[in-house]
Amino acid sequence: MTEDEPAIFAEGLAKSYRGKVAVADVSLRVERGETFGILGTNGAGKTTTVEMLAGLRKPDHGTVRILGLDPRGDRRRVRQVLGVQLQHAHLHNALRVKELIGLYRSFYRSPRSTAELLEMVDLREQAGIVFEKLSGGQQQRLSIALALAGRPRVVILDELTTGLDPKARRRMWAMVERLQQEGVSILLVSHAMEEVERLCDRVALIDGGRVIALGTPRGIVAGAGEETLDDAFVALTGREPEDIG
Amino acid sequence: MTTAIDGGRPGARSMLTLVGCEAKMVVRDTAGLVVPIGLPLLILLTSASGAGDDVIVNGRTALDLYVLPLLLAMVMGAIGIINMPSFLAYYRRSGILRRLGVTPASPLMVLFAQAVVSLVQAAVGIALALFVAVVFFDARPPVDVGAALGVLALAMAAMYGTGMIVAALAPTPNSAVAIGLVGFLGIGAIGGMFGGREALPPALAEVGGWLPVGATVDALGAAWAGTAVDAPPLIGLAAAILVGTVTAVAFFRWE
Numbered sequence: 001m002t003e004d005e006p007a008i009f010a011e012g013l014a015k016s017y018r019g020k021v022a023v024a025d026v027s028l029r030v031e032r033g034e035t036f037g038i039l040g041t042n043g044a045g046k047t048t049t050v051e052m053l054a055g056l057r058k059p060d061h062g063t064v065r066i067l068g069l070d071p072r073g074d075r076r077r078v079r080q081v082l083g084v085q086l087q088h089a090h091l092h093n094a095l096r097v098k099e100l101i102g103l104y105r106s107f108y109r110s111p112r113s114t115a116e117l118l119e120m121v122d123l124r125e126q127a128g129i130v131f132e133k134l135s136g137g138q139q140q141r142l143s144i145a146l147a148l149a150g151r152p153r154v155v156i157l158d159e160l161t162t163g164l165d166p167k168a169r170r171r172m173w174a175m176v177e178r179l180q181q182e183g184v185s186i187l188l189v190s191h192a193m194e195e196v197e198r199l200c201d202r203v204a205l206i207d208g209g210r211v212i213a214l215g216t217p218r219g220i221v222a223g224a225g226e227e228t229l230d231d232a233f234v235a236l237t238g239r240e241p242e243d244i245g
Numbered sequence: 246m247t248t249a250i251d252g253g254r255p256g257a258r259s260m261l262t263l264v265g266c267e268a269k270m271v272v273r274d275t276a277g278l279v280v281p282i283g284l285p286l287l288i289l290l291t292s293a294s295g296a297g298d299d300v301i302v303n304g305r306t307a308l309d310l311y312v313l314p315l316l317l318a319m320v321m322g323a324i325g326i327i328n329m330p331s332f333l334a335y336y337r338r339s340g341i342l343r344r345l346g347v348t349p350a351s352p353l354m355v356l357f358a359q360a361v362v363s364l365v366q367a368a369v370g371i372a373l374a375l376f377v378a379v380v381f382f383d384a385r386p387p388v389d390v391g392a393a394l395g396v397l398a399l400a401m402a403a404m405y406g407t408g409m410i411v412a413a414l415a416p417t418p419n420s421a422v423a424i425g426l427v428g429f430l431g432i433g434a435i436g437g438m439f440g441g442r443e444a445l446p447p448a449l450a451e452v453g454g455w456l457p458v459g460a461t462v463d464a465l466g467a468a469w470a471g472t473a474v475d476a477p478p479l480i481g482l483a484a485a486i487l488v489g490t491v492t493a494v495a496f497f498r499w500e
Contacts, residue, residue: 056347076349079347086340086344090339090344093339094269094270094273095270106255106259107350
């Protein structure tokens, strides 16, 4: 049964590539209905962590559970309830927006309607355009729509608003808030402090492949004795905000 | 919120949608259609007129016994050995498979959809070549239609098998395209694609007869003539299927 299982549970995750440690030790727990942020610099281990949580990579050590299910061992069930937006959108170049949405909808038992998905990411006017003719921001929004196509209960969003203009960014935030109202559990990987402070209930700060701080955005700021999440990040990691990515 | 999680696998409708999407990709990539459909027509136009004059056996001419089998072998070879590995390379390189990996779709669904679409492509290429040959060059149908159909099915599988060897052993996605092209031209060359095998050194001609293009030409030629299809070409085609399957299972990686 999955009644009391957290949305995402990870314990002692570790992953090395050819002897180089990407993730040393990451444990986290995303409760149902919670929005949980992961912050970290480039090379901190965020992407590898996300890939292990999504079941794309097998951890060297540690355990992952999505609603109590093993994303690799119980792939079929996990894929119906977990939506994942990967950092770089890789889709069929020659297919139109509505065709791609139709394709991804077809994978799921009770998908959202095409009209609803187009509306959620503001791509109604681009429905007939082929993927390779979309702007970078539009491609990213489409990628987000596809992650939501199956009406997932748990969503992993990797760099949700990176590369989006301010208007599109606010639109995506409104979309996340709508998911929150629907009770969807969300893991948000980000380097935008403002975004994390606004949307996330709790945040894990990852550095050097480890979780170095975990708590509410406000709690992390207070714990570091700083005024803003930006300053707290610098104080905790010793890195300038420019390094963040 | 209910807690029961249904592990539904995408069904037949999803499969149809995927096939439709693959077909749209193929149709919109017009360059990919040139080799399997355009090239055989070109060869037909340049070599058919002289080949249809003298009856060799059972009312069938060199056009029926040699040119047509070669054209059909080329259509299937181009699709199986060049297009199939390129498609897999594109999917691997672009990360589309990685994106599909986080959905309920499986890589086998993608492979199946591609196989369906490329079979349709092969059928269109074959039908077109036959149509032009019959209408404009007085080509005649095979004496043994059943044998011809059987050889076509076996040959198509052998071409896919060869393509899977290329896809499985190519070190990088880009090299798969190059190896596929060189492999197709090489197997074709010693299979009679650029002139009869009798002009080749005997050892090379012998090898060419066992490999998919030469074997297809021999077996289809026999079906057209209505004579018994010899065992060697059939064994050669079956071997390509077997080696391709084993190689793919052992070495092919989706990422």
